[in-house]
């Protein structure tokens with residue numbers, strides 16, 4: 001099957017990477033809208049216009065299903081594109097439900113972009129699943145910039161998160177929900193700031209499981225590591241066409257950049 005995956009930028013690779021684990025034999029079209037990243041500080045109208053154009057572009061490539069691998073785009077644009085296009089379109093929303101169900105009374109912190117935090121979709125989700133009012137929400141847009149610049153760890157990232165959460169008692173938190181696909185790269189830093197025991201919860205595994213169900217695909221549940229040696233190895237093992245804002249990526253340097261993101265995602269996968 002041909003599967004389209006879109007995001008404002010490099011966050012969506014975390015969904016593609018999970019798809020490599022569970023559905024390694026499908027054909028992927030990955031679209032990063034680098035021209036417009038970040039989406040998290042744009043208007044609803046702008047984001048909807050970008051996502052509509054990308055969906056149209058990917059449908060012309062012949063995709064059978066689309067994953068909007070972006071919580072921000074899902075919160076503002078998913079209804080519009082679902083009404084307009086006929087293929088299955090999956091969105092992503094912060095994995096609050098598994099966080100509430102998988103913890104036992106302590107608080108839960110959801111981090112997301114300013115748009116996701118502001119929009120009704122998250123508020124509606126909370127009113128449905130957070131009956132005990134255990135969930136707090138914080139916008140951390142700086143992490144999108146760090147992810148785009150491949151700054152995954154180090155003083156700057158630690159400082160940003162420490163300052164962002166300076167006013168809260170971090171020991172009261174049991175789980176951190178990564179409500180933006182760009183946030184997967186920083187898992188070791190969350191542990192540094194919130195403590196080793198903090199549970200890190202993202203929606204990637206569930207999204208790919210859902211995709212497999214929708215397309216009636218059999219998932220590979222193996223736990224083997226995916227360590228990509230070089231771009232030829234990447235091309236041989238996975239059938240993916242990468243696009244950056246409408247242009248197919250063929251340049252070796254850029255493909256190597258994508259490979260580095262994949263290897264980082266593999267490194268943080270089990271944290």
Ligand code: DGL
Nearest residue numbers: 011038039040071072181
């Ligand atoms: N990766 C996106 C998300 O999941 C958006 C990041 C951004 O462009 O602001 O929300």
